[in-house]
Amino acid sequence: MLQTKAKIIDNKKVKGHYFHCLLLAPSIAKKAQPGEFVNIKITDNYQPLLRRPLSIHRVDAKTIEFLYEAVGRGTEILSRKKQGEYLDIIGPLGNGFSMPKSGHSILVAGGMGVAPLLFLAERLTARKSIALIGARTKSEILCEKEFQDLGYSVKIATDDGSKGFKGRITELLRNVLQVQGPRQQKMVYACGPRPMLKEISRMSKKHKFSAEISLEEHMACGIGACLGCVVGTKKGLQRVCKEGPVFTAGEIIWREEGQ
Ligand SMILES: Cc1cc2nc3c(=O)[nH]c(=O)nc-3n(C[C@H](O)[C@H](O)[C@H](O)COP(=O)(O)OP(=O)(O)OC[C@H]3O[C@@H](n4cnc5c(N)ncnc54)[C@H](O)[C@@H]3O)c2cc1C
Ligand code: FES
Incomplete structure (x- = not known):
């Protein structure tokens, strides 16, 4: 589990209330497994107080992606974050899916x-x-x-x-x-x-x-x-x-x- 300030490379609407966010977070990208998530501090002034969990949607060598729906205060604020801003994130968290080799x-x-x-x-x-x-x-x-x-x-x-x-x-x-x-x-x-x-x-x-x-x-x-x-x-x-x-x-x- 790592805590890092990740730079937003992209954060844009996919359709309707759905958004896609791409972050530069090489240390988390390297460790992430499917099924794991990160916990995001939405603002520096703790409004909202609690971090918000989002699943890791995709990873590349240095980046992680989220796909999220703006459903309330936290995700609504997140959807307005701009390229170049930073997000304080903790992850990867939780367990992952098992990976059968056959079947x-x-x-x-x-x-x-x-x-x-x-x-x-x-x-x-x-x-x-x-x-x-x-x-x-x-x-x-x-x-x-x-x-x-x-x-x-x-x-x-x-x-x-x-x-x-x-x-x-x-x-x-x-x-x-x-x-x-x-x-x-x-x-x-x-x-x-x-x-x-x-x-x-x-x-x-x-x-x-x-x-x-x-x-x-x-x-x-x-x-x-x-x-x-x-x-x-x-x-x-x-x-x-x-x-x-x-x-x-x-x-x-x-x-x-x-x-
Ligand atoms: C492990 C995990 C992974 C998740 N991955 C994703 C993801 O990849 N994409 C995505 O869009 N959402 C995901 N969620 C749900 C996401 O965390 C919530 O939608 C988000 O925290 C809502 O915050 P908010 O401040 O915008 O809404 P709030 O104002 O807090 O709540 C708005 C509405 O969303 C409901 N809600 C809030 N938090 C949760 C929660 N943790 N689980 C279920 N319902 C909730 C509330 O009951 C309320 O009806 C995940 C949740 C968990 C626990
Ligand atoms: S959120 Fe605290 S133990 Fe799971």
Whole structure:
């Protein structure tokens, strides 16, 4: 874990409320693994007080990238930062996805869940991989071309049917699994809204496939000290910022509501 002042090389709108940020941070870029995140101090005057966590979306030798949605005060201020300004960041934090050397990977990204999965897609060496991207509507689909450029077979699901499969991404996943059949060795990686992750966990148990999910939780310290981000697991309470954000799907104890 490193703390550094990273220079903003680029910070611009991709579409709608979605932004892309490129930072010069060679020390973090060198260590980063898919699934890990950084915790960003948004302003020097601690307004907002807490750092904001963002997944590492891509890395190059000297740079790291984020893809983020401006949803509130912190990300709104971040979206107005200019090229040449500096951000105080801590990272890489958390654990990463596992990297099987063989078998078939299915990446399932709901909304902003594409952010860590593109980095994973770049690093996975397993062949014949599929990326499922879900969004409310066509204009909110992110990274379709980027996954295609990596050789992934991309399938889209939209809630309103404006592109691809009409319905939930978990229904599209069910269709893909049916086509593959139970004997195909596979690993599902998922990031997105909690109900989606909960359903994938249920499916992984029922249909007996391995799955890793990346959880989001409100964070205070981001480094395992405050216990503000714990989730219930079969091993007891675990910190999303330290033992996570990536968990084996079957590990999480889902409450009826919320988690
Ligand atoms: C490990 C991790 C990785 C993340 N990666 C990304 C990413 O790559 N791109 C991205 O756009 N977002 C990501 N997030 C979510 C991001 O951290 C929040 O959207 C951000 O902190 C919101 O800050 P804000 O001040 O703009 O919004 P706030 O004003 O704090 O809140 C606005 C809304 O966002 C919700 N929210 C705030 N923080 C979180 C959180 N940590 N998890 C879930 N919902 C939250 C609030 O409940 C509220 O509804 C990640 C979160 C975690 C924990
Ligand atoms: S945010 Fe403090 S322990 Fe996770």
